[in-house]
Amino acid sequence: MPNFHTRSLKPLHYPCTYHDTTFHWQARSQKGNVLVLATCRGETFMLRVLPKEASGFLVKGDKVTRPTQASFLQKALIDFRDASDAHVSHSNIEPKKFLDVRCSAYLKEIDFFADAFDTQKEIWVEIGFGSGRHLLHQAKKNPHVQFIGLEIHKPSIEQVLKQCELQSIDNIFVIDYDARQFMEFLSSNSVGRIFVHFPVPWDKKPHRRVFSAAFIEEALRVLHVNATLELRTDSDAYFSFVFEQMMHLSRADVHVKKNAALEITSKYEDRWRKMDKDIYDVILRNEQASPDKERIGRLAFDFHVDFAKVREAFEEILRRGEGFFVHFEELFTIDEHSGLIRLSFGANERNEKCYIFIDHATMRYLPERVLDTKSNRAAHTLIEEWFHGIRH
Template identity: 30%
Template sequence: MPHFHTAQPQDFPMPFSSGGYEFVARFTNAHNPTQRLILVRQGKQEFFIRESVREGSTLYKCEKSTRLKPIGIIKDVLGILCARSSGVIGHNLSQNTPRQRTQSPFLLSKMQAYEFVLHHQKPLSIEVGFGSGRHLLNLARQNPSELFLGLEIHTPSIEQVLRQVELLGLNNLYVSHIDARILLQLIPNASLKNLYVHFPVPWHKKPHRRVISPMSLHHAMRALTPRDDESHASLGQSGFLHLRTDDREYFDYALSLALSLPKAQILIEKNATLPITSKYEARWRKQQKEIFDSKIFAPPCAQNAQKSLQNGDFVFRGACGDMASEVVRQIENLIASPALPKIVEKEYFLHIDAIYKHDSEYVIALCLGDFDEPQSAFVLLQNGAMRYLNAPPLPTQAALAAHRLLIHILESKDTP
């Protein structure tokens, strides 16, 4: 992560503009003044640089949950601040390479990935955790009339696949770092051809982090294209979830979930050979480990009729929409309270992690949504209006419920 250290906090007079960036304001944590956020804009894009005052030094780096691509943007902004700083004691701000300045059109942000699965016009398949990308790249090359979306959280893997997309001249393969468990909740019914989960992390000590779960399997079966009837012969026309793993415990767990479905047709293979071998599979085979496959086919149309969980939006209406004085008063009440609200309901939660202030403007740092797939967000209260920074959370049922609770808190006359 690009960063620089100074011997003491810096006084950057704001607002100012430099290098095509607007440095808007510095917001200070109302409960911890050693933590501050510098709001930066480039066109319609916004992000924060975090200033952390430590004993003997101050660290400047991008706030992780607002980080933009390419990384050259962050390095440019930090370089501007570093050049205006005194007492710099260290940095890793090397000159940007051409690749660090170039935004690949095939790299999708979380919101772009959401829009992509809503509006694609060709058959779409998704691979979760594509790693080296061999399997995903081969699918895209062999099926040029179809679309493919790879989901991965490992940045070097994303960059490696994007380079291959460029070298191979592919125009039907996109990648994103969005959480697959969240995206599955948002895919429209019967709109996904296939879903591939090859060699996922088994998470034996933290099973709630597994890609395959009761909730994700439910949404996969809903999102996959169903067959027209219940005949076994039509399986080849049905969408499927393909799990491939070397971990027998994980395989048995996923199989038990599939067998708990009201209706299930499952193809199981052991030590099957695919046209493309990933580097992980090559490693396991060299160690003579066994490989387990299961293809869980989408149920017939009648079984696939559940709706996706989308109902509402993230607009601030009412008093919050008008930034009435009562809302500002309530925010000040929250700041004055001993602890910020951390509310856990049966199906969702809302944590107000911090409130930052600059004059009469505020930033509210949130963690919200589903317990196993939480989302981070910032609400900006500026120029008499409230909005989420850059883009709202992804519209899962849990996130929407948490948003409504936030509005209730901000409009309440009593501090929760």
């Protein structure tokens, strides 16, 4: 991430514009951390200024409100550095470094699946595609199918995006998202196959496994009748765990195969085969249609609150519910009527970060696209409870 260290910063008078960037306001927390709202090249996001004991300040982009291009952030940092006469001691924002960041048409943000995803094609999903050998092979072989590839390992994502471009494959959407939370975004009865090949077994932390009773239930909801959820694993423990979860389902039929050959093998599979390990396939076939489910919307507040009261009541707290949490991390003050609360919240496995922006009694999330998923809604209810005593 682009950033610079400086021994000093001249205070700016907000709002002000310097070259390509308008700086709207700054907000300061009790810890001395500062947020600066900036608009550069049509996008609005924040910079963070963090005091460093030995060396002045570290100035960098705010990860929560980041722009679509790292080069916009880089330009805003350069403008902030020059507008505030920074005496830079270390920097990685020289022009060449971030300018050629590539946006891939194959890579989708989660909002795409909440708002725009609509296809007449059959949908197949691969979870944890790793090197992508199987995903790319299936996509080439089945051009009538729209593939969704889920992965949380960034180098694997980069590698597959590059291959999609090199091989001109146009029926894959890649998303960097935890598979356990993703199924919620798919319509009921819309998917033909879900592949989960060699998931991490997590023998010591089973709650981190992709498979759970809740995951299987959501998978069955999105599968159409006769569609399949397909696990391939070399782990005896994972196989037994999944088989046990599936045995009691009345709406689906389970098949198990041992050491069946696939047309394409992954690096993992090649390794296990060399070691003569057994490989299991567990195939769950859905037998029932599911009720429709509404598209996921956005969460918002429908009450007002005075910032002065928020400032008085604020303390750093962590609240937990079943499978989700809310952490009120830091309060930032812009002036007596406005400020922000930095929050992390959502499902235990997926830590979302955002701000609540309070401006003359109105309240909104920043960024405004906090999705109305099950765990976010549960966290939102806890957040609303926190405001209960002080809201209008």
